[in-house]
Amino acid sequence: MYQFNFQPVFDNLDLLLYGAWLTVRLSFLAMILGLVVSLLGAVAKTSGIRPLRWLVDVYVEVIRNTPFLIQIFFIFFGLPAVGISMSPNTAALVALVINVGAYGTEIIRAGIESIPKGQIEAGRALGLSPVHIFRYVVVVPALRNIYPALTSQFIYLMLTSSVVSVISANDLASAGADLNARTFASFEIYLVLTVMYFLLALGFSTLFGVVRRAFFTYPASR
Amino acid sequence: MKLNRRLFTALAASSLALGLAMPASAADLAAIESAGTIKVGMLVDFPPFGIQDASGTPDGYDADVAKALAESLGVQAQIVPVTGPNRIPYLLSGQVDVLVASLGITEERAQRVDFSAPYAGISIAVYGATGTEVAEPADLAGQTIAVARASTQDTGVTEVAPEGTEIRRFDDDASAVQALLSGQVNLIGLSNVVFLQVDKVAAGKFDKKFDLSSQVQGIAVAPGSDALLEKVNAFVQTARSDGTLDEIHQKWLGEPLPDFVKTAE
Numbered sequence A: 001m002y003q004f005n006f007q008p009v010f011d012n013l014d015l016l017l018y019g020a021w022l023t024v025r026l027s028f029l030a031m032i033l034g035l036v037v038s039l040l041g042a043v044a045k046t047s048g049i050r051p052l053r054w055l056v057d058v059y060v061e062v063i064r065n066t067p068f069l070i071q072i073f074f075i076f077f078g079l080p081a082v083g084i085s086m087s088p089n090t091a092a093l094v095a096l097v098i099n100v101g102a103y104g105t106e107i108i109r110a111g112i113e114s115i116p117k118g119q120i121e122a123g124r125a126l127g128l129s130p131v132h133i134f135r136y137v138v139v140v141p142a143l144r145n146i147y148p149a150l151t152s153q154f155i156y157l158m159l160t161s162s163v164v165s166v167i168s169a170n171d172l173a174s175a176g177a178d179l180n181a182r183t184f185a186s187f188e189i190y191l192v193l194t195v196m197y198f199l200l201a202l203g204f205s206t207l208f209g210v211v212r213r214a215f216f217t218y219p220a221s222r
Numbered sequence B: 001m002k003l004n005r006r007l008f009t010a011l012a013a014s015s016l017a018l019g020l021a022m023p024a025s026a027a028d029l030a031a032i033e034s035a036g037t038i039k040v041g042m043l044v045d046f047p048p049f050g051i052q053d054a055s056g057t058p059d060g061y062d063a064d065v066a067k068a069l070a071e072s073l074g075v076q077a078q079i080v081p082v083t084g085p086n087r088i089p090y091l092l093s094g095q096v097d098v099l100v101a102s103l104g105i106t107e108e109r110a111q112r113v114d115f116s117a118p119y120a121g122i123s124i125a126v127y128g129a130t131g132t133e134v135a136e137p138a139d140l141a142g143q144t145i146a147v148a149r150a151s152t153q154d155t156g157v158t159e160v161a162p163e164g165t166e167i168r169r170f171d172d173d174a175s176a177v178q179a180l181l182s183g184q185v186n187l188i189g190l191s192n193v194v195f196l197q198v199d200k201v202a203a204g205k206f207d208k209k210f211d212l213s214s215q216v217q218g219i220a221v222a223p224g225s226d227a228l229l230e231k232v233n234a235f236v237q238t239a240r241s242d243g244t245l246d247e248i249h250q251k252w253l254g255e256p257l258p259d260f261v262k263t264a265e
Helices: A009-012 A011-046 A048-065 A067-083 A088-113 A117-125 A130-167 A170-181 A186-215 B002-021 B029-035 B062-074 B087-092 B152-160 B172-182 B192-201 B226-242 B244-252 B259-263
Strands: B037-043 B077-081 B098-104 B114-129 B144-148 B167-172 B187-191 B206-221
Touching: A009 A011, A009 A186, A011 A088, A011 A130, A011 A170, A011 A186, A011 B206, A048 A088, A067 A088, A067 A130, A067 B172, A067 B192, A088 A130, A117 A130, A117 B187, A117 B226, A130 A170, A130 A186, A130 B167, A130 B172, A170 A186, A170 B167, A186 B029, B029 B226, B037 B226, B062 B077, B062 B098, B062 B226, B062 B244, B077 B087, B087 B098, B087 B206, B098 B114, B114 B152, B114 B172, B114 B192, B114 B226, B114 B244, B114 B259, B144 B152, B144 B172, B152 B167, B152 B187, B152 B206, B167 B172, B172 B187, B172 B192, B187 B192, B187 B206, B192 B206, B192 B244, B206 B226, B206 B259, B226 B244
Parallel strands: B037 B077, B037 B098, B144 B167, B144 B187
Antiparallel strands: B098 B206, B114 B187, B114 B206
16 A cells, blocks of 8 residues: 655645746736737638738647647747747747647637627717727637637637746656655656646636626627 | 605695685686786677677677776787676576676676676767757656656656657657657667667757666676686776777777766775
8 A cells, every 4th residue: 555645745845836926827827928929810800801801810820730748949949040949938938828729719710700790880870980899799708608618718828838848848747856856756646636637627627617607798798 | 754655645625625615606816817828708799889890709898898807907808708697697607707798787787797887888868859958857747758668768757757758659769769850759768879879860869858767887807706706897997097998999889987986986
């Protein structure tokens, strides 16, 4: 029978908690920036401008059809060859934003296309300006429609961020790996990491629920 | 006649008893010499020490040393591929006569097998871009250094690095080397064996800054094979001084046998 020994984990809990904070910060920044990229991508894709659409198509297809691991290697180890050198943590953020941006573009595009033409025409009939139509008649209802898909993509992003230690970026998983290298209490450490990632995911879910109630419920409050 | 027969029986019985009293696995020098071959265990998955060439024949530093050893004994080398975990059992069970299998000399192992004087070594050192001025651990402050997480070099660097050193831990040597090659770090903790590969792809761009630790490897025989061990030791001493090992080391590792191997006992 395996003898559990959580002492090394408890002794170094501050290390793991700091790692968890890094993961939260990295994921949160990547979600915000990723949302911006996704919105821009979706707008470009649904716009009538052909070259722009093709450009976004290439971006989305390349990112969605290659492994994230290769993308992050490319950004960290490959780009310095052309003079673009980033610190591991920045490279990790950039890779995550680029990755989630591609998936988000497709998700939000689907949302925008789900808006009936008549709804936009109704907006025009009411005399709303194009900016208002875009904001209240297209984007907010579109986000409402695809909200669950987008937020689960964001949770997935947070879990994916656990591989950034391959480029020596710091996060919860790398904190666990460092601790494991020192104490060899693998089973205990990874068990605790599992629980911590689960709690982080649960936390993000709750946050998304709050945001949803505040901004995306019917009747639209603003 | 009768006496002779009795004498013969007694002799046979006593030699049998002697034979049984000795560990069954000890290699018998006379048997090796009369058979004309020595069975040498070596790794074939540890480049450049032990590899298999395109036709599947074992090759590498260890293979060349094994051949030179056999030559000095006046026999043929019969190379038996072994793996890291099973190399000592192969030796102790008598399936091979000697191990030329990059076996690092440690105290634990020395209790199980008898080692010759070191014939090879691996050193861990800090390497970096030529021109980066780092000569001792204290110079690491303010520098960024890559290591493979949980490796010997990670332990070594972490131990000596002063406050203000940024240690970047990668999953393996290959990633750490990538970080060095792509200019993400200036320095790296690496073994001389892997550094040789780095120097091949980026000749002259990086050099050694300072040593961290070293590990010497010995030829191993089963306990009780004293006559054989004596011959092996004589071979190692000669080969270290007459340039045989320098030549083989130059061939596989790009430099003569390092001094820390030559001077080690």
